[in-house]
Amino acid sequence: MSTAPQNVQAYRASLLHFHADPAFDGDAHAWHEDGLLVVEDGRVKAAGDHDALVGTLPPGVVPHDYRGQLITPGFIDTHLHYPQTDMIASPSEGLLPWLETYTFPTERRFSDPVHARATAEFFLDELLRCGTTTAVVYCTVHPESVEAFFDASEARNLRMVAGKVLMDRHCPDFLRDLEGGVGASAALIEKWHKRGRQLYAITPRFAPTSSDAQLHATAELARSYPDTFIQTHVSENKDECEWVGELHPQARSYLDVYERFGLMRPRALFGHCIWLDDEDFARMAATGSAASVCPTSNLFLGSGLFDFERADGARTLLSLGTDVGAGTSFSMLQTMNEAYKVARLKGSHLPALRMFYLATLGAARAMDLEGTIGSFKPGAEADFVVLDPKSTPLLARRTAQLESLEELLFALALLGDDRAIRATYSGGALVHVRRA
Structure with a gap:
């Protein structure tokens, strides 16, 4: 399915994206627990805290409400x-x-x-x-x-x-x-x-x-x-x-x-x-x-x-x-799951933040497409995914007892699969939505 993007759209949820590799930079990601992603003509216009951005929306633009969900780059x-x-x-x-x-x-x-x-x-x-x-x-x-x-x-x-x-x-x-x-x-x-x-x-x-x-x-x-x-x-x-x-x-x-x-x-x-x-x-x-x-x-x-x-x-x-x-x-979530275990068997530890980086900005950098895909940098193509931490009974039970962002991402990576994908957007258009 596909719906043509309007000129400006906004999405309210928790937001996560990266500007560096967490393996080498202690300040590699941007996290907005109550965030707003603003899309214009199929590209990212802004991503940040909801309260700071909602007043910048054009009249009549009502954010899509994904509160309780997590939005990351596709x-x-x-x-x-x-x-x-x-x-x-x-x-x-x-x-x-x-x-x-x-x-x-x-x-x-x-x-x-x-x-x-x-x-x-x-x-x-x-x-x-x-x-x-x-x-x-x-x-x-x-x-x-x-x-x-x-x-x-x-x-x-x-x-x-x-x-x-x-x-x-x-x-x-x-x-x-x-x-x-x-x-x-x-x-x-x-x-x-x-x-x-x-x-x-x-x-x-x-x-x-x-x-x-x-x-x-x-x-x-x-x-x-x-x-x-x-x-x-x-x-x-x-x-x-x-x-x-x-x-x-x-x-x-x-x-x-x-x-x-x-x-x-x-x-x-x-x-x-x-x-x-x-x-x-x-x-x-x-x-x-x-x-x-x-x-x-x-x-x-x-x-x-x-x-x-x-x-x-x-x-x-x-x-x-x-x-x-x-x-x-x-499923890239299932791929993260196995990557974590491979790293452990080789004697190293792969944090969840690193796994999500490798599946988004890290991949864009590997492809020489940083700034085009893989992040919410202004001007990037608006490809993103809405992740549901309560998509299965086990995920819902585990994520009800979180103490950090790392625990949330780790639970999604180790317990998630296609059922955790609430919606997928490409170029600002809705191209998949999970049906009940």
Whole structure:
């Protein structure tokens, strides 16, 4: 559903957003227990205390009353695969057999525009139901899959990033993307990148499935379109890392393969990053590349545990991804839940404030979109979510006994899911509301 935004709208609730990373700044967030968010023409005009702002509203503007709820910027998911929606929760012994058994046969169907569009519609509905207003999305090798996704996203006026997968070896013949793959990507960039709120991601699946020739051509495409995104996978699974070492013996590490081909830069997003070493994280920080941490997927496939302390030691840009369909939930709240447990198993602690930062401003920074999405900075696009701390009996009981903002956010992250999303707004328009 979607309702066109009026010129000025206002929303009364508790407000939370960030202007820095809580891991490195003790004053990283803005919290207004009785807050007012003012939106004009689909963008944030102001966010602050209700009593300080209500008098600035134009005559006749009555705030939407969400008191007792929490409004944050819309969640940003920086790594997931829309064609894998129908194969979520498919059992396997690990990443590589999972690809062969489920992923590749499922993706074959996306040469059919009708199937692709129906899947994209369901996928976007699920994201909005979970409060996710921006996602960085893998399509398939078929241009039809990209067209279907952007058509569906544009119809909803969503801020989305997506791209056609590039894959020309070590895959089934029916998905082998030969000489025309990079050219088709260029045509899609020309059509869709920066068209409305759509943005394009150049998308080599991962190093083993792209030949040296394709990686060279991909890097040249990225140089030709420097404000596009690059998305791929790195160091997800030990077997995969060993395979890359055999294919690229000259490279210092798996990540170094991408750097040698010129694919590390701002707006380059690398999924997983589990088995990186200190030098790898330092190279990510130096190049402005970002890691997308995918805890539910990594636990599901048994790939490993992301090392938050090692990444933070290098000041690597971090964000969270659901990685549907290896990930087992579209919910960023559930993704925070698993990220917290992964951090504990690695011997560190991930505060709830940090988790909400990673799902909002942290993701926007990782995408080089700070000021556009991820916060309530004046002029930012008005993408936001209304969270209900009483959405389930257990959440209501727990949040009736709070002593701090951290406890509230932690309860939402550990106990919340799609039911905690009261409403989702994109560009100032209501795009999802939870029905009783």
